[in-house]
Amino acid sequence: MRLRSITAILATVLTCGISQAQTTQGNLADDFKPSTFNQPGQEYPQVNSQGYARFRIKAPQADSIRVSLGLGGRGGTKLTKGTDGYFTGTTEGPMDEGFHYYHLTVDGGVFNDPGTLNFYGSTRWESGIEIPAHDKDFYALKSVPHGHVQQILFPSKSTNTSRRAFVYTPPGYEKDKSKKYPVLYLQHGWGEDETAWSNQGHANLIMDNLISENKATPFIIVMTYGMTNDVRPGGIRNFKIDAFQTVLTEELIPYVDANFRTIANKAHRAMAGLSMGGMETHTITLNKPDTFDYYALLSGGTYNPEEMAGKSKPKLIFISCGSRERPDGVNNAVAALKGAGYNAVSYVSDKTGHEFQTWRRSLHQLAPLLFKN
Template sequence: MKISRRACIVLLLVAATTSGSCVSAQTDLPVDDWEPASTNQPGKEFPKVNSEGRVMFRIRAPQAQSVTCSFRDSEEFKQDEEGFWTGYTRPLDEGFHYYTINIDGAEVPDPGSKYFFGAMRWGSGVEVPAHDRDFYAVKQTPHGQLREVLFYSESTETTRRAFVYTPPGYEQDTDKRYPVLYLQHGWGENEYGWGEQGHANLIMDNLIAEGEARPFIIVMTYGMTNEVRFGGLRSFSIEPFETVLVGELVPFIDANFRTLADQPNRAMAGLSMGGMETRLITLRNLDTFSHIGLFSGGSISMDDVENTEGFKEKVRLVFVSYGSREIDGGRTRRGGDPRADSEALEQAGLNSVFCVSPDTAHEWQSWRRSLRELAPLLFVDRTTPTN
């Protein structure tokens, strides 16, 4: 098998098109081209976003003494005669952001936004339109299905939820079988994240319509990470989730969906803590998974390769990505050098890809782009000229 490194060209090309830097909202007047955010509830005018990436809030609270939002460096909210409090943020990175509104000390969701699960709560989110948002736009192309399924887990004695994306065509040709990507959310999030904030289904619909990715199934379940506080990561054990995922969910999916149920056709990827889970689980289960994706969630070093029996023979892709704002002098802010790790794997003859999302941080726009870059590389056998 010839293993080649794929350069992450698309992401690098778009790097220069946004300013994205944080400037002080206090010193500049905002550009007056505000539009309701795409993440608003139906019919709600606020929050609004402008072309600078600022977000403006308006909250009716006639008797309140103070209203603020959780974005740092925001303008002070001012109250008008009708009791509406209005304020706006500094320019934010393009993409999706969680936030809360604070009314006289009460941290509450914004009644104008839709709600998303992050930071361990269902709460507000706002979308700052990204220049490259076309890749997750709803288009008039064939759409896959996003299915909520319930499966019983013996190890936890619970009925658990997973979301399963089946690609366009799955219902038409009922003899065809598909590879599967197991895709994990981050700490503080849950199994809704990739479908709601991540638009995984739309990213795949569009890639498949354009012939850029092979149709495959995506499975998203709760990573059991939210009981773990950051300070408690040292005591984190992967085994409970590994048992649910590898021992219970993989067999359930293979029994209930038309999968290609073997190691070459199974991938795992995850963002942030879901990347850490992906790394731990794949390295321990290389007879189950052949493709590994870590989005803002660590990397695989040559030590890992050498300490894991059969790594070079079994692993068909190692994909590592970060938001550009997470990379500091080639190293992530939490230490380690994922780019150097990736290059070392490449030099050792492994299929290793490193991607950087321009002008984004540890946030969903980085991870949407990561999935968009990973998907075309999955389940493409390089031993034959066509797939």
């Protein structure tokens, strides 16, 4: 992947996830409920069964509040002030299923919605809303055995600090002290950090559910900060992989192998990433062909047979995106890889864009394919 395509990926981050299918409120269903990502006890924002979102913000002396979510190109959703000092409003159309970042513009200043939890995206903690998806069951919190997600602080000589990562250990990890596990290194996108895959991605719940149904081999997931936002000044075009590659392959992987019961070899190690994390996955897997045997790019570019020539074939190449992105690019790349003898799999998430519902579904598709052969 070239730098050109990195910026293309980033451009799509800026488009809103609103569906173009329906833009009238003529038949608005009157079944609005609090979003599942609201703060405890907060009634707003709300979502209805059609995917519309409704907001309510108190600011008695303010003149204007706008929500960044809404139809592309129209500046989001402008709220209307009522006599009770609350601003209210509903998106003009239904939103795509799944998670969306957003913020408020209050009299020209950017603030978060006090009703919702915050999620790290766009290099800041932003408000988040969840539009209930028809397939939300696969990442629901269920009464099944749960793995743990732990924060580790690992020493990093190259950056002269202790760095943070989150480690998912599957259910039962603490019980059978002799069992060893393969490991997936899973990267977030630009503007996000190591909290994204657990908080907005529900990676742990996706794995708990798959494992409880015997649909995936239990494995460890390691999520750390990809240093994707540390590129100022100079901008994203100046991003160099070297610093993160050193942290990942020379510091984090040895720490994980020393502190967790891993199967510490290439055949039991995978790397995946979304968006700019896919770019990182692409570059590092090719730079370090003896480290990983499973590669996955989620809305994060493609591999082509030419750049892989002369290297040993990985056990799996998984490439995905949302149907509102560039599914032809994904499908064509996988066809070319298959034609060249690679075990390549494509996945296109239906009716989603460059957002977390695409990546939740991609992980759900990817996990059963890992460490099977």
